[in-house]
Amino acid sequence: MIDILINVTLLAFLAITSVAILRMTNLFAIVMLYGIFSLLSAGLFVVMDAPDVAFTEAAVGAGISTVLMLATLALTRSRKRGHEGDYEEKPSRAHRPWLPLAVVGITGTALVYGTWDIPGFGDPNAPAQTHVARYYIENTMSDTGVPNMVTAVLASYRGFDTLGEVAVVFTAGVAVLLLIGGRRPKSGAKVKSEGGEDEA
Template sequence: METFIDIVLFILLVCTALAVVRTQSLFATAMLAGAFSLLSALLFVTLDAVDVAFTEAAVGAGISTVLMLGTLALTARFERPPSHSPVIPLFVVLVTGAALIYGTLDMPSFGDPNAPAQVHLAPDFIQRSPEEIDVPNIVTAILASYRGYDTLGEVAVVFTAGIGVLLLINGLRHRRRRKDKEDA
């Protein structure tokens, strides 16, 4: 059942990505990008990466969507037709995708019990966490202690993005107030 859910989420991600590429409405593109981030967060949850899912939902779906909508308020509502051929960007994307796929060919299979993370890291964390950290949940011990700086960095990114959104919204309000005063 879990594999079925993962496949459905991947299919929805691909469909959403294709819809983002094909639509001409910038508002629809911003909304679809937010939906793509939420689908990614759901996929991370099914893969037991809840911390990454939370960050993706907060930054990808929340803050990025608000920033795109704020930018959309300052620009046109529809995309202009491109003035150049899309062949070179398509070629660059295909070469980059091929390089990324080639780079993952030597990775262990998903869930492989003989993967380095399962053989070297996991037993070490399971053994040392109760003694060193004294937190009963090993995932919490890893996130709060061993990866403490990484988690602090994620929190700082989310906080900074939130402050940026608040400043953007505040700037848009002042700009509209000035424009209303000039029009009056």
């Protein structure tokens, strides 16, 4: 009972946050609301007994990505274009809401229709529980001796996947360094030689 109450409250807050994000024009406040959205999602994951995922969502979604978006805002500007002072958007070109609305409506209906076939939350007969999950639950302790099954699956059974994920993180770092990284120009004269060093 209390679970349902918490779920409904958290989901309601998620919906309110989404609507607030849509209606706001101040990007600084929107970034803050993104952080709140992530924190609420983390709360939902905790209620669903997935503390590892909640941990990641709270640390990455509410923490790091908020800081990164703020840093990006510092580079650009903190208001949407066309909203310098006035909140009323001027219809500069013909704006037809019906086509996007129809697309969103049809997609949403299709998604809701698709959820009918999804097995209930925690259903023991769901395909996800009957395939390899049973093997993990029965054999993790004897195979690896690691009490946290999530760690065992991530690092040992699915070691290849995690290696790929780390490679993705590493690649993202390299990509950012290539795009906007490198040494900051301290003084005008030294820029060229230092830039050359970086690329070498």
